[in-house]
Amino acid sequence: MSSDIAAILAIDGIASGAIYVLIAIGFVLIFAVTRVIFVPFGDISAFTALTLAALETQRLPGTMGLVALLAVMATVMQVTADLQAGDHKAIPSTLFFYLLVPLVPVALMWFAAGTVMSMPVRMGLSLLLVLPIAPLLDRIVFRPIADASVLLLLTVSMALHFALVGLGLMFFGPEGVRTQPLTDASWEIAGMQVSLQTFLIVGSAVVFSALLYGFFELTLTGKALRATAVNRTGARLVGIRPAYTGTMAYVLASVLAGISGILISPVTTIFYDSGFLFGLRAFVGAIIGAMVNYPVTALGALLVGVLESFASFWSSAFKEVIVFSLLLPVLLWRSLSVGEVEDEAEE
Amino acid sequence: MSLLAIRSLDVSYGKVEAVRQVSLSIEAGQIVTVIGPNGAGKTTLLAATMGLLPSTGEMLYEGRDLRRMDVEARVEAGIVLVPENRELFGDMSVSDNLILGAYSHRHDGAGNRRNLDAVYHRFPRLLERRHQKANTLSGGERQMLALGRALMAKPRLLLLDEPSLGLAPLIVRDIFKIIASLRETGVSVLLVEQNARAALETADVGYVLETGEIVHSGAADMLIHDPKLIATYLGGH
Numbered sequence: 001m002s003s004d005i006a007a008i009l010a011i012d013g014i015a016s017g018a019i020y021v022l023i024a025i026g027f028v029l030i031f032a033v034t035r036v037i038f039v040p041f042g043d044i045s046a047f048t049a050l051t052l053a054a055l056e057t058q059r060l061p062g063t064m065g066l067v068a069l070l071a072v073m074a075t076v077m078q079v080t081a082d083l084q085a086g087d088h089k090a091i092p093s094t095l096f097f098y099l100l101v102p103l104v105p106v107a108l109m110w111f112a113a114g115t116v117m118s119m120p121v122r123m124g125l126s127l128l129l130v131l132p133i134a135p136l137l138d139r140i141v142f143r144p145i146a147d148a149s150v151l152l153l154l155t156v157s158m159a160l161h162f163a164l165v166g167l168g169l170m171f172f173g174p175e176g177v178r179t180q181p182l183t184d185a186s187w188e189i190a191g192m193q194v195s196l197q198t199f200l201i202v203g204s205a206v207v208f209s210a211l212l213y214g215f216f217e218l219t220l221t222g223k224a225l226r227a228t229a230v231n232r233t234g235a236r237l238v239g240i241r242p243a244y245t246g247t248m249a250y251v252l253a254s255v256l257a258g259i260s261g262i263l264i265s266p267v268t269t270i271f272y273d274s275g276f277l278f279g280l281r282a283f284v285g286a287i288i289g290a291m292v293n294y295p296v297t298a299l300g301a302l303l304v305g306v307l308e309s310f311a312s313f314w315s316s317a318f319k320e321v322i323v324f325s326l327l328l329p330v331l332l333w334r335s336l337s338v339g340e341v342e343d344e345a346e347e
Numbered sequence: 348m349s350l351l352a353i354r355s356l357d358v359s360y361g362k363v364e365a366v367r368q369v370s371l372s373i374e375a376g377q378i379v380t381v382i383g384p385n386g387a388g389k390t391t392l393l394a395a396t397m398g399l400l401p402s403t404g405e406m407l408y409e410g411r412d413l414r415r416m417d418v419e420a421r422v423e424a425g426i427v428l429v430p431e432n433r434e435l436f437g438d439m440s441v442s443d444n445l446i447l448g449a450y451s452h453r454h455d456g457a458g459n460r461r462n463l464d465a466v467y468h469r470f471p472r473l474l475e476r477r478h479q480k481a482n483t484l485s486g487g488e489r490q491m492l493a494l495g496r497a498l499m500a501k502p503r504l505l506l507l508d509e510p511s512l513g514l515a516p517l518i519v520r521d522i523f524k525i526i527a528s529l530r531e532t533g534v535s536v537l538l539v540e541q542n543a544r545a546a547l548e549t550a551d552v553g554y555v556l557e558t559g560e561i562v563h564s565g566a567a568d569m570l571i572h573d574p575k576l577i578a579t580y581l582g583g584h
Contacts, residue, residue, distance in 0.1 A: 086415075220446065220447075220450070220453055223439070223443055223446065223447055224447065224450060226436070226438075226439060226443075227436045227439065227443075227447050230436045230437060230438045230439060231434055231435070231436050231437065233399070233430075233434050234434035234435060234436055235436075235447075236399075236418045236419060236422075237397070237418070237422065237427070237428055237430070237434055238422065238447050238448050238449075238450045238451065238496065238499075238500060239419045239422035239423055239450050239451030239500065240419070240447070240450050241419050
């Protein structure tokens with residue numbers, strides 16, 4: 001392998017790694033706050049890409065139906081819960097947060113249908129439309145079993161992924177899509193052509209990771225999220241509702257998943273079921289960070305991207321095998337070095 | 348009207364009844380202590396008052412039915428628990444722990460800053476260590492942080508579970524001095540303790556809990572001279 005090819009592969013790998021970083025950080029965020037390993041997270045990313053592609057061809061995206069369906073289900077569940085608790089005063093706010101807020105982007109999309117939108121508007125709308133999915137799924141599926149064991153939550157999460165893939169097929173259809181490139185411009189750096197798109201991808205990953213860091217360090221809501229992750233009982237004792245921080249975690253993570261979907265859509269062809277593999281690759285990164293450490297998770301996800309890029313050059317057929325084999329030494333090392341951490345987390 | 352009135356409270360873990368038919372009341376500004384041996388149900392009583400455990404019976408806080416409120420709503424209403432194991436945010440800094448203590452009053456920025464200064468004034472050690480992570484503190488400092496975090500929530504009723512547990516005698520004395528001084532700030536305290544003598548010296552009213560039931564109650568300065576209690580709980584000295 002010449003150094004030229006190595007450099008090209010490395011740049012390619014860093015670009016896809018940067019996309020995995022966003023998903024991997026989302027995994028860690030949701031797990032830390034809610035103890036759920038949110039398997040359908042990659043699907044959220046794929047659905048964003050599919051939504052963006054639909055808007056490009058001026059079709060109504062299937063996400064609208066999905067969000068409307070979930071919003072109605074969640075509202076019915078929450079209103080029933082309010083009535084059972086005899087809390088009639090909570091019903092207007094339930095209707096507002098569970099029905100009206102998720103339906104706002106759906107309505108926007110409905111009115112904007114058929115009009116030609118500029119690329120940033122399309123991206124913004126796609127992102128907005130995808131945001132309610134994960135928090136609504138949280139309300140429908142996970143909140144009723146919030147005190148269950150991590151293993152049960154994971155099993156349910158897995159089942160949810162398969163349900164969501166089915167819904168994806170129903171709402172988006174079986175065709176693969178690829179959106180227009182973000183930009184055709186490219187720069188020559190040290191004798192190599194590097195597309196501006198690559199810079200945009202890596203730049204977005206850096207900017208959003210930094211924003212998340214700032215949110216955790218500087219805002220009270222960010223600190224409340226960390227507090228819930230560190231000690232749930234302690235958080236309740238100062239008045240932080242785990243249901244609220246959980247919703248916040250799902251929304252924030254969905255922003256990251258949505259951005260990653262927007263970034264990946266011009267790079268590869270996306271199908272309704274493509275999300276699982278992105279999710280799985282990002283998950284390897286999250287495992288390297290032991291599901292708790294954000295910087296190590298980010299490095300891990302980058303490593304996965306680079307490894308994937310080189311693996312597809314060496315032996316394209318064994319690409320996935322090589323990437324997922326990375327888990328074995330990592331898990332071995334993890335279980336040998338930090339065996340006690342798990343027990344502490346169970347407290 | 349009592350600040351807190353508990354009547355015929357039952358708390359059980361499955362089939363085991365940990366607290367049976369307990370009734371007690373706390374008037375505004377009072378320090379009330381519940382003493383008793385290990386396993387008597389003292390911690391269970393506090394956890395049920397906080398809403399962490401389901402219970403049956405009547406629980407009125409300023410005349411409001413507490414059992415319709417979840418833990419977070421009770422915190423917002425001014426009931427704050429300092430649990431036996433402190434439940435600090437170990438991986439976060441001392442100052443973040445304190446700031447989060449005021450989460451239930453998060454929209455009162457100026458009040459919370461004043462309150463933070465007051466807590467640092469009361470516990471100068473916390474000011475020195477404000478950038479340190481909570482899990483690097485010593486036992487006494489952790490207890491100060493737990494108390495400080497609770498005070499940040501502007502409690503009207505403070506539930507203290509074994510605040511002296513595992514602390515050196517000098518620090519225990521400090522902690523009880525601080526509890527006594529809370530009376531001046533208008534905070535009522537429900538204090539659960541194994542250190543019966545120190546608890547009764549600090550409190551106005553005492554209850555003795557044995558195997559889930561209240562077997563004695565009365566003014567604290569009466570209980571402290573009760574010969575039966577001296578024999579069982581006060582070590583005779």
